[in-house]
Amino acid sequence: MIRFGVIGTNWITESFLDAATEVKDFSLTSVYSRTEEKAKEFADKHQATHTYTEIEEFAKSEEFDAVYIASPNSYHAEQAILCMNYGKHVIIEKSIASNAKEVESIIEAAEKNGVVVMEALKTTFLPNFQAIKENLHKIGTVRRYFASYCQYSSRYDAYKEGTILNAFNPKFSNGSLMDIGVYCTYPMVALFGKPNKLLASSFLLDSGVDGQGSIMFEYDEMSGVVMYSKIANSYIPSEIQGEKGSILIDNFNSPTHVEIRYKDGTTEDITREQVDNTMYYEAKAFIETIQSGKKESDVNSLEQSLITAQLLEEARKQTGVVFPADQ
Incomplete structure (x- = not known):
């Protein structure tokens, strides 16, 4: 079982969760939002047990193994790197980052921490x-x-x-x-x-x-x-x-x-x-990549995201x- 946390309580996160719940070995445990009210409302709706309003407290939590990031693009790199520095695998909604320099920083953090990072480009x-x-x-x-x-x-x-x-x-x-x-x-x-x-x-x-x-x-x-x-x-x-x-x-x-x-x-x-x-297919592939022990997706490679x-x-x-x- 891969326990997930989510950053972002918008419609795209709703869609991801609707799909991911159909994937074997997926479990949602944790929700981050800037407001406690939104975090709790979203967590209750999706049967998550933990909510956070401080991003570092969320990132260092031991209640989840991987995180789906669906915040605005400008926050992707900072949030992803923080979570990876605490050993979390990360799937990041497209576009993966604001620019190539940020993508390079994401790749460097993934390599340093030995975790999987993947761009959630579903096509x-x-x-x-x-x-x-x-x-x-x-x-x-x-x-x-x-x-x-x-x-x-x-x-x-x-x-x-x-x-x-x-x-x-x-x-x-x-x-x-x-x-x-x-x-x-x-x-x-x-x-x-x-x-x-x-x-x-x-x-x-x-x-x-x-x-x-x-x-x-x-x-x-x-x-x-x-x-x-x-x-x-x-x-x-x-x-x-x-x-x-x-x-x-x-x-x-x-x-x-x-x-x-x-x-x-x-x-x-x-x-x-x-x-x-x-x-469904990106969620399934991300979970399977983690479980296989590989460090990146065979389909959505880090090289493709950087290019x-x-x-x-x-x-x-x-x-x-x-x-x-x-x-």
């Missing part, structure tokens, strides 16, 4: 992503990777009315790229490695974060194109284009239908069954998105 664990990976050879030499994730944020309505919530506040290392553009970029790195260079374009909001953007990546024999937005929706599929055919993906962050369209006009449905709450962080940081530099954490 790469999904059966339908594995179907993409395993069938990629069928489309021949890949020439273009195109991933789109554009989803109008309900928080944007509040922003337009003058209320800047966390999602659009640079103080928390947020914005469209960090929140959902990462879903397009990380899987590209997982499939094709680090690109040679990138060219980024963004629409910046007055708060200082990006409302939407696009990035072109250059590889030796192919190009990557990603589009992301929190201020408009998109309904087009993503695809990986090869010389023999293309793989079409309905929703790149959480694909439910994947098919190959060959250049001769034939199609092949390579969709696989997967559970509705797709966070992705480097790419996101370069894209932000090109488009003028600067976080306080960068200073």
Whole structure:
């Protein structure tokens, strides 16, 4: 049994717990929140027995073995390193940190303390992503990777009315790229490695974060194109284009239908069954990694997290998105 603590009492933590409770050997024992009222309310709802309002008291607790961190991005590195210094394994909600320097610090702490740290980027664990990976050879030499994730944020309505919530506040290392553009970029790195260079374009909001953007990546024999937005929706599929055919993906962050369209006009449905709450797979993989004695995930490696962080940081530099954490 792996006993968990959680940092963050928001909807994403709710979703993670709903999924993780279906995983064998998962147990929630501890909740951290800045207020006792929220901590107790959340703990009671999820049958956790211990609550904390002081982060160091939480980190050094002996009531849990691993922690799921779903606080704002700007807190990820500091909280993760503190927990790892007390021997806790850590799974960190994407984006794993504000910038590449913070990711390097996280990796260093994991190595020093001999614990597992993993970025909770769910896409790469999904059966339908594995179907993409395993069938990629069928489309021949890949020439273009195109991933789109554009989803109008309900928080944007509040922003337009003058209320800047966390999602659009640079103080928390947020914005469209960090929140959902990462879903397009990380899987590209997982499939094709680090690109040679990138060219980024963004629409910046007055708060200082990006409302939407696009990035072109250059590889030796192919190009990557990603589009992301929190201020408009998109309904087009993503695809990986090869010389023999293309793989079409309905929703790149959480694909439910994947098919190959060959250049001769034939199609092949390579969709696989997967559970509705797709966070199940990342939770299961994290627990299995701990139990196996390995120091990092075979799927979401620390190298991939660092490369992705480097790419996101370069894209932000090109488009003028600067976080306080960068200073």
